[in-house]
Structures are given as C-alpha cells and as structure tokens.
Amino acid sequence: GRGGAVVVSAGSGTSGSGGMVLVQGGATTAASGGAVVVGSGEGTQTSSGAVRVGSANGGASGSSGLLAFSSGTANAGNSGSILIGSGAATGGRGGAVVVSAGSGTSGTGGSVRLQSGRSTSASGGTAAIAGGEGTASSSGGISLRSANGGVVGSSGRLAFSSGSSADGNSGALDLGSGASTGGSGGAVRVRVGSGTSGSGGLVSLASGRSAGASGGCLSAESGEGTQKSGGAILIRTANGGAAGASGQLAFSSGSSKGGNSGLLLVGSGAATAGRSGGVGISAGSGTSGAGGALSLQSGRSTVATGGGLGVASGEGTQTSSGIVAVRAANGGASGASGRLAFSSGSSSAGNSGTVTIGSGPATSGRGGDVSVAVGSGTSSAGGALSFASGRSAAATGGHVAVCAGEGTEKSSGAVVVASANGGASGASGLLAFSSGSAKSGNGGGISIGSGAASGGRGGAVSVSAGSGTSGSGGAAYFGAGRSTSRTGGSVTFAAGEGTATSSGAVVVGSANGGTSGGGGGGAGFFWGG
Numbered sequence: 001g002r003g004g005a006v007v008v009s010a011g012s013g014t015s016g017s018g019g020m021v022l023v024q025g026g027a028t029t030a031a032s033g034g035a036v037v038v039g040s041g042e043g044t045q046t047s048s049g050a051v052r053v054g055s056a057n058g059g060a061s062g063s064s065g066l067l068a069f070s071s072g073t074a075n076a077g078n079s080g081s082i083l084i085g086s087g088a089a090t091g092g093r094g095g096a097v098v099v100s101a102g103s104g105t106s107g108t109g110g111s112v113r114l115q116s117g118r119s120t121s122a123s124g125g126t127a128a129i130a131g132g133e134g135t136a137s138s139s140g141g142i143s144l145r146s147a148n149g150g151v152v153g154s155s156g157r158l159a160f161s162s163g164s165s166a167d168g169n170s171g172a173l174d175l176g177s178g179a180s181t182g183g184s185g186g187a188v189r190v191r192v193g194s195g196t197s198g199s200g201g202l203v204s205l206a207s208g209r210s211a212g213a214s215g216g217c218l219s220a221e222s223g224e225g226t227q228k229s230g231g232a233i234l235i236r237t238a239n240g241g242a243a244g245a246s247g248q249l250a251f252s253s254g255s256s257k258g259g260n261s262g263l264l265l266v267g268s269g270a271a272t273a274g275r276s277g278g279v280g281i282s283a284g285s286g287t288s289g290a291g292g293a294l295s296l297q298s299g300r301s302t303v304a305t306g307g308g309l310g311v312a313s314g315e316g317t318q319t320s321s322g323i324v325a326v327r328a329a330n331g332g333a334s335g336a337s338g339r340l341a342f343s344s345g346s347s348s349a350g351n352s353g354t355v356t357i358g359s360g361p362a363t364s365g366r367g368g369d370v371s372v373a374v375g376s377g378t379s380s381a382g383g384a385l386s387f388a389s390g391r392s393a394a395a396t397g398g399h400v401a402v403c404a405g406e407g408t409e410k411s412s413g414a415v416v417v418a419s420a421n422g423g424a425s426g427a428s429g430l431l432a433f434s435s436g437s438a439k440s441g442n443g444g445g446i447s448i449g450s451g452a453a454s455g456g457r458g459g460a461v462s463v464s465a466g467s468g469t470s471g472s473g474g475a476a477y478f479g480a481g482r483s484t485s486r487t488g489g490s491v492t493f494a495a496g497e498g499t500a501t502s503s504g505a506v507v508v509g510s511a512n513g514g515t516s517g518g519g520g521g522g523a524g525f526f527w528g529g
Helices: none
Strands: 506-508 525-527
Touching: none
Parallel strands: none
Antiparallel strands: 506 525
16 A cells, blocks of 8 residues: 655644744754755655645635745855756656746736845856756757737836946846857847737837947947858848838938037948959839939038038059949930939039049059040930030129140140031031120130240141032131121231241132133232232
C-alpha cells in the first residue's frame, strides 16, 4: 500500500485568528543555523510527489493570505539567495517555472514584479532573464508581451527604460542579436501594430536632450561585410492605398535660436579600389497627373546674403573631371520637351544677379568650348536663338558683346556670324545688322572695321554679294539715311592715309562681261593718291 500521511495542522477559531504553524531550524552562536528542508517523496518508477505551499482562500470580505519567500538580513556578509527552479531531466524536458498573478473581476489584475537589490555603496544588483541553452539545437526564446486588450480597452504598454541618474550617466539600453560563427546574425525588428479604424501606430526614435551640452546623436548604420558588401539601409514609406497617397519622407535639421542650424549631408563613401557609389535623387512618375517635382533651394536670410547653391562634378586627379548635365526629358507623343530656365532673381533695391556660362582655363591644353544650339525641327521652323541685353527705364540699356579669345602669342580667335545654307527649295537666312530706332535722339551707329596693327598691315574689310547660277548675282547697296527736315546723310568712300608713302586707292568698277554680255552699265573711276 502507500505510506501513511503526516499532517501538521493548527486549530481553527471562530472569534480570533487561526492558530499558527511554525517550522524553524535551530539557532547557533558559532556556526551556521540549522536548515529547514521540505521535500516530497521519491517515485523510483513514476513521478515524485508534489510540494505545494499555498494560503487558503479568502472569506467573503477578506483577502487570501500572503506568501513570502525571503532570506534573512545579514550584518556583515551577503544575505541568502533564493532559488526557484525545476530539476534537470535526462530523458525528457526540464520542468516549466511559472510565476503568475491572480486575475480580478472588479479591479485590475495582480502585478508581477522582478526587482534586483538596492545598494548604498556600490552598484545595484542585476536582473537577468535568459532563455535556456540548446547545446545541439536552438536556444530558447524570450517573449515579453502584454495581453490582448478587451472589448473597449487597449492592450498593455511595454516600457524598456533605464533609470534616471543624479550625478552620472543614466544606463544604456541595448537591443541586439548575438554573433553567429556559421550563419547570419539574427534580425532586430521594431514594428508597431496596424489599425482598422484609425491610423497605424507610430515609431519614434529620439536621442537624449541636454541642458548643458549638445544633444545625443542618433545613428543608423548597416552591418560591415569584411569580405563582401556592407549592408543596405532602406528608409521608405509604405505604398498608398486605393484612395490615398504614400507617406511623406522628411530629412531635415532642427531650427536654431542662437547659432547655425544643423547640416544635412547626403553622400556615398570613398572607395580605394573601385568607383564611389552614385547618389540618385528622383521624383516619382505619374500615370494620371504630372510627375513629381524636384526642388533644390538654398536657405533664405533676412539680414545677410541668402545661401549658395552649388552643383559640381567630381574631380579627376589623373584624368578628366566628371560631367554636369542639366536637361529636360524627351517629350511624349503629343507634347513638348520640358523648358530649361537659367535666371537670376529680381532685385528691389540693388543689382540683380549675374548669369555666367563658361569653361575653365587650361594650363597644358585649350580652353573648353561653349556651345549654344537650338533644336532642329522636321515639320516646322527650327528653334530660335535670341541674345538680348537688359532694358532700363532710367539709364542706358545693357550691352551685348561677342568677342573672340585673345591669343597672347599667336592670332586671336575668329568671330563668325553666318546663316546656314538654304535647302533644296529655299533661300539661306537673312543677316541683319541694325541699330534700333530713336524717338528724341540719334539712332545708333553701326561700325564695321578691323583693328589697328603695330607690326603688320591692318586687316581688310570685305563686303560682297553672293553669286548666282540661274539668276542675277546679289546686289550690294550702300545708302545714306533720309531726312524729312534736313540734308540727307552722306556716303563717303575714303582710302587709308599713308603718312610716309602713298595713300590707298579707291576703285569703283563693274566686273568683266561674259561671253554673251557686255560690261556693267557704269564707267570705272579711279582716284590715286
């Protein structure tokens, strides 16, 4: 049969507290006090017996009794440890350890609190929760979560925080996975819950505030690949729903009251054995509306010059530097390509900004070309090219100057103004050199001439009309201006002065006649100096 039971029971009472049962080891003045051991009976073939320590149920208007598992205090040594655990198993799994607070029907559920010890002279005790080691397979997981919320309530809050500090640094908070020698490191995910009637939950990462120094840094860094590529960092918003837009991405430094606001740097790292990474900024395309706009704008200032905006290609220390290309995309089947506008802003009390387009100097080669060309057309006229200086309401209008480059050792560059050749059934384009009209002053002069030469002869000036194979040659006409109130303008042909020898000749003559024609209708005149 089974062994007989041993029951130690105190008496009950109807008007006072029930009797107490005290089991206590013996005291000693020279060594450790006596131990108290409560153990269940061994089952050599089946389970061993249970050990249950519990208080009785509370009455109609009282609480159930307190259970206290505590070691005593110590005057000159460590206080005793408390160990709660299940035994090891050689042919099965270790027993579970469950710490659970009671539920309530009219108030909040009971709390479960794990807290390490306080110290007045050294660091406080550590609280550690660790999953069980799996020597042959995976280690155990650790799950910290609040229970699901009820019909009209929220699920419980989870707070991971270090305590405050009066005279030192507050404690760090580390969330991470362990290292792996034969596989990939474990992922770390921070994710908020979705919502069916309200907005999804917010994720906020904020570094610490400081009242006496700089605020804390916030760093997001991918993992290093010592043999291959480093990890990617992807920051993006989720796709928009059927009737909404995708979320906004804002990268911005905060405002500043007494100093400069923070810099915003976007760039790729340097490469020692390859090319550096590209930086791409592009707006999204659209199927029913315009594509997204891309705006680069420097900062505004109310007391000084506004911020500069610089776009520069990369330097090539051994070969060419990079290209800077600013262009509009090609137009679609029924639209035009986009407009390019290079302009300085307007000014209310000073000069407006200058627009400078040019190539840099070269020390061992020639300066780079500057080419301005408009597009050709297959069904209508080619695009127009217009150079116009600025208008002024109070002073002379701006100048337009076209000047070839100086050659300090050889010839200067040529300036060529020409219209393109005419097509199979059209004429070449008109060239018109004209000053504008004047309402109360003289019309502007037109001067065509070559520069002076100190060690050679002056350059020639030639005005000639084009020849023709099926019609008359082009006419050359010199006419002075007409006047309605004074003498008309003069036409003067003068040869150059020769201060030491003869002056130049002036020759007016018609060309020789052809095989079936005569000479020109006018006589030739010759004045020699």
